[in-house]
Structures are given as C-alpha cells and as structure tokens.
Amino acid sequence: MLQSSSPTVRVRHTMLPPMERDAFRAGLRAMGSPGIAIAAWGVVTGVAMVEGGLSVAKALVMTFVVFAGSAQLAVLPLLATGAPLPVVWVTATLVNLRFMIFSAASRRFFASLTWKQRLLSSYLNGDVGFALFMRRYGGATEHGTPEQWGFFYGGAVVNYFVWQAASVAGILLGGLAPTSWGLELAAVLALVTVLIPMATRVPAMAGVIVTGVLAVATVGLPMKLGIVLSVIAGVAVAVLAEAKLGDRPLRRLRTPS
Amino acid sequence: MNTFNSWPYALIAFAGLALTTIGTRGSFFMLPASVRLPPRVEKALRFAPACALTAIVAPDVLTRDGHLHITWHNNELWAVLFAAAVFAKTRSMLIMMAAGMTAFTLLRLYT
Numbered sequence: 001m002l003q004s005s006s007p008t009v010r011v012r013h014t015m016l017p018p019m020e021r022d023a024f025r026a027g028l029r030a031m032g033s034p035g036i037a038i039a040a041w042g043v044v045t046g047v048a049m050v051e052g053g054l055s056v057a058k059a060l061v062m063t064f065v066v067f068a069g070s071a072q073l074a075v076l077p078l079l080a081t082g083a084p085l086p087v088v089w090v091t092a093t094l095v096n097l098r099f100m101i102f103s104a105a106s107r108r109f110f111a112s113l114t115w116k117q118r119l120l121s122s123y124l125n126g127d128v129g130f131a132l133f134m135r136r137y138g139g140a141t142e143h144g145t146p147e148q149w150g151f152f153y154g155g156a157v158v159n160y161f162v163w164q165a166a167s168v169a170g171i172l173l174g175g176l177a178p179t180s181w182g183l184e185l186a187a188v189l190a191l192v193t194v195l196i197p198m199a200t201r202v203p204a205m206a207g208v209i210v211t212g213v214l215a216v217a218t219v220g221l222p223m224k225l226g227i228v229l230s231v232i233a234g235v236a237v238a239v240l241a242e243a244k245l246g247d248r249p250l251r252r253l254r255t256p257s
Numbered sequence: 258m259n260t261f262n263s264w265p266y267a268l269i270a271f272a273g274l275a276l277t278t279i280g281t282r283g284s285f286f287m288l289p290a291s292v293r294l295p296p297r298v299e300k301a302l303r304f305a306p307a308c309a310l311t312a313i314v315a316p317d318v319l320t321r322d323g324h325l326h327i328t329w330h331n332n333e334l335w336a337v338l339f340a341a342a343v344f345a346k347t348r349s350m351l352i353m354m355a356a357g358m359t360a361f362t363l364l365r366l367y368t
Contacts, residue, residue, distance in 0.1 A: 037350055037351075040350060040351055040354075041350070044354065053262070054262070054267070055262055058262065058264075058267045061267070061268070061271060062267075062271050062274075065271045065272070065274070065275045066271055066274040066275050066278060067275070067278055068274070068277070068278040070306075070310065071274065071277065071278070072274070074309065074310060074313045075270075075274065077313065077317055078313075079267075079270060082266070085266075085269060085270055085273060088270055088273070088274070089270075089273045089274065089276075089277055091309060091312075091313070092273075092274050092277045092278075093277045093280070093281065094305050094306065094308070094309035094312075095306055095309045095310060096277050096278060096280075096281040096282075096306075097281060097302050097305040097306055097309075098281075098302075098303075098305075098306045099278075099281035099282040099284075100281045100282075100284045100285065100294070100302060101294070101299060101302055101303065102282070103281065103282055103283065103284045103285040103286055104284075104285040104293070104294045104299065107285040107286050107290075110286055111290060115287065118283070118286040118287060119279070119283055119286070119287065121286065122279070122282045122283035122284075122286035122287070123278065123279055123282060123283065125282050125286075126282075181362070182332075182333075182361055182362070182365060183358075185333055185336060185337075185357065185358065185361050186354060186357075186358060188314055188317055188318060188333070188337060189336075189337065189340050189353065189354050189357040189358070190350075190354070191310050191313065191314050192314060192337060192340065192341055192344065192353075193344055193350045193353055193354070194310060195307055195310045195311065195314065196341065196344055196345060198306060198307035198310075199307050203304065204303075204304055204307050207304045207307065207308050208307055208308060208311045211308040211311040211312050211315070212311045212312075212314075212315035212319075213315075215311065215312040215313075215315045215316050216315050216316050216319050216320055216325065219316045219320050219323055220323045226312070226316070227309075227312045227313070230308070230311075230312045231305060231308045231309050231312050234304070234308035234311065234312070235301055235304045235305050235308055238301075238304035238308070239300060239301050239304065242300070
C-alpha cells in the first residue's frame with residue numbers, strides 16, 4: 001500500500017504532530033487492557049500520597065505536576081521526614097533513569113518534530129506507552145510517520161487520563177480512610193511489583209541484594225546519603241556480575257514441551 | 258508540624274520532581290542526534306531503577322527508628338514477603354496487593 005487509506009488529522013495545534021486517525025484509534029485500543037493496571041496503580045499512588053502525609057490539595061498538585069508514579073511513591077517517605085530536597089531529587093532521578101533509556105531508544109521516531117512537539121511527546125513517554133509503541137514499531141524501517149505518531153498519542157492519551165483520574169480518585173479515597181488501616185503499605189507493595197520484574201536475572205538480582213543490605217546498613221547516615229551510596233554500589237556490583245557471570249536468568253526456564 | 262506540609266517546601270520539591278520527569282524522558286528527544294548513550298553507560302543505567310527502588314523499600318520494611326527490625330512483630334515485613342511470593346507466582350499486581358493488604362490487616366488485628 002503506497003498511499004495510506006486513512007486520513008491524516010491535521011491539527012492546528014503546534015504542540016501535536018500530524019496523526020493518522022486509524023492509528024490513533026489503534027493506540028487507544030492497545031492501551032485498553034493495560035489501562036486497568038494503570039488505573040489500579042494510579043489509585044494506589046493517590047492513596048499512598050495522602051496516607052504518606054500529604055494534604056489532599058498538595059497530593060493533587062503533585063500528581064498533575066510530577067506525573068511519574070514510581071518516582072512519586074519512592075520519594076514519599078523522604079518527603080515525609082523532611083529530607084533535604086537534593087536527596088529527594090536525586091532519588092527520583094535514579095528511579096526515572098529508565099526513561100533515559102526509553103528516550104534514547106525511541107528518539108528516532110520523533111527526531112523530525114519541532115522541539116515543542118518533542119518535549120510534549122517525551123513527557124508522555126511512560127513505561128506502558130513506550131513498551132506498546134516499541135512492540136509495534138521497534139522493527140520499522142521508516143521512522144517518524146503520522147501513523148506512528150497517531151498510535152503513540154492514542155496510547156498516551158489513554159495513559160494520561162486514566163492515570164490522572166485514578167490518582168485523583170485515590171487521593172480522595174485516601175483522605176477518607178483511617179490511617180490505622182496502614183494503607184501506606186500499599187505504596188511499598190506497588191513498588192515491589194515494579195521491582196520484581198526488573199530483578200529476574202542474575203546481575204540485577206546481585207545489584208538489588210547489595211543495594212538492600214547497604215541501604216539498611218547506612219540508614220542512619222545524615223541526609224539519607226545511604227540511598228545514593230547503596231545505589232552506586234549496587235549498580236557497580238550488577239555491572240561486574242554481568243561481566244563475570246553473564247546475563248543469566250535466575251532460574252533456567254523450562255523448555256516448552 | 259512537618260516541613261512536608263509547608264507549601265513552599267512541597268512546591269519546590271514538586272517543581273524539581275517535574276524537572277526529573279521531563280529531564281529523563283526528554284533527555285535524548287531534546288539533545289542533538291550526535292549525542293548518544295555510550296553502550297557501557299546504558300548497561301549501567303539499566304540497573305539503577307531496580308537498585309533505587311530497593312534502596313527505598315529495604316530500609317522502609319526492614320528497619321524501625323534507624324535500627325534493624327527483623328522480628329515476628331514486624332507485620333509490614335511479613336505482609337510484603339507474602340505479597341512478593343504471591344506476585345512471583347501470579348504476576349498479577351491486583352492479586353498481589355490484595356494478598357499483601359489482607360495479610361497485613363490480619364496480622365495487625367490478630368497478633
């Protein structure tokens with residue numbers, strides 16, 4: 001097919017790239033079932049922000065301004081103890097470093113856009129949207145087409161609105177629940193669900209164990225410096241483990257019969 | 258009154274956090290194409306998020322008031338371990354969270 005059958009939507013908005021309508025719809029649909037997980041995650045983050053000690057108004061500001069669930073959850077215990085802001089920011093950056101890798105991997109699809117369009121696209125380039133987009137277009141020979149932008153924005157729109165609506169619902173819910181219920185544990189559980197899939201291979205697991213032990217051992221250090229130190233050590237060990245032992249899975253997968 | 262709930266502290270914190278979101282997601286979108294991630298750096302960066310999450314979760318669950326707290330009375334710890342086992346088995350975030358919160362609530366009420 002030389003000519004695309006679906007019309008390209010021309011938006012006058014300078015913030016958005018040209019998009020193909022069908023691809024946009026495909027993006028909306030592709031985000032459908034991950035949307036349920038995003039909603040659950042958003043509710044948990046919303047509840048956790050309020051249970052962690054933020055007022056409802058501040059939690060609302062945080063969700064709309066920061067828009068990065070795992071970083072938000074990770075810095076809550078730091079903010080709650082009034083940790084120095086540079087420590088808060090460094091911790092969030094460490095959790096967000098995966099986005100730099102996403103950014104490097106998908107930049108070629110967005111390189112032809114204006115800087116405003118790139119900025120907005122990158123802001124919306126979260127975990128799920130990136131995974132869906134790369135699964136569909138990762139092997140594409142042409143980079144940066146209205147079809148690709150349409151699919152990306154279809155997913156991004158669902159992701160953004162489902163996430164924010166769920167977060168707001170969680171914030172309001174969190175304000176109602178008594179603190180004795182221990183709902184802040186939900187934040188820890190949510191972080192564990194992100195952590196486990198990241199640590200299924202030997203190098204990452206080695207890094208996680210070293211980081212965990214050191215983070216506990218250095219918990220008394222001033223300014224929460226233990227966090228940064230233990231992450232640096234953990235990453236170094238993971239890199240070393242990969243070089244020495246190879247990138248092996250923790251358990252050998254059973255061969256399909 | 259904790260500093261957390263002073264508006265200036267919170268707003269400056271959030272503004273900085275928003276910059277980390279934009280700074281990481283936007284990094285290679287905004288940099289010139291000639292700037293590339295060296296493969297070695299990329300390899301190391303892959304491990305940072307898992308380690309950062311561990312550095313938050315481990316002290317939160319394993320310590321109390323700055324001291325190691327691995328006892329039968331640490332309800333959080335047992336609930337998290339149980340939930341992690343459930344997640345490893347089911348790979349479902351919803352089942353995992355339900356299991357963890359239920360375990361925590363039962364421990365809190367009956368031990």
